[in-house]
Amino acid sequence: MSSKLVQAIDTLISVFHTYSGREGDKCKLSKREMRDLIQNELAEYLETQKDAMSVDKIMSELDENGDGEVDFQEFVILVASLTVACNSFFNHEN
Numbered sequence: 001m002s003s004k005l006v007q008a009i010d011t012l013i014s015v016f017h018t019y020s021g022r023e024g025d026k027c028k029l030s031k032r033e034m035r036d037l038i039q040n041e042l043a044e045y046l047e048t049q050k051d052a053m054s055v056d057k058i059m060s061e062l063d064e065n066g067d068g069e070v071d072f073q074e075f076v077i078l079v080a081s082l083t084v085a086c087n088s089f090f091n092h093e094n
Contacts (some may be wrong), residue, residue, distance in 0.1 A: 015041055016075050028069035031059055045082050 002010070019037040020029050029037065035055045062074040070078075 012076065012079060013072075016072055020072075025069060028067075028071045029075065030069055031055065034059055034070055042082070045086065
């Protein structure tokens with residue numbers, strides 16, 4: 001049986017590839033794919049996901065190489081940033 005951390009890594013990879021490749025490069029998220037992922041997977045943490053400008057802002061901040069898409073490494077930066085923010089919030093609340 002895998003550890004919780006290994007399961008979390010497997011889940012990150014699986015979620016990314018569930019949305020990537022629906023259009024264009026199967027190893028990157030287009031703007032539409034990223035919007036769908038945010039709406040379906042991160043709605044609890046990103047309440048502004050319904051705002052198209054918010055998705056644009058997230059995309060521009062994550063797209064380090066400027067290709068208009070989010071690759072897995074850039075996606076992991078989003079997840080890590082959200083994880084740090086949530087940890088800080090919950091530590092502050094307690």
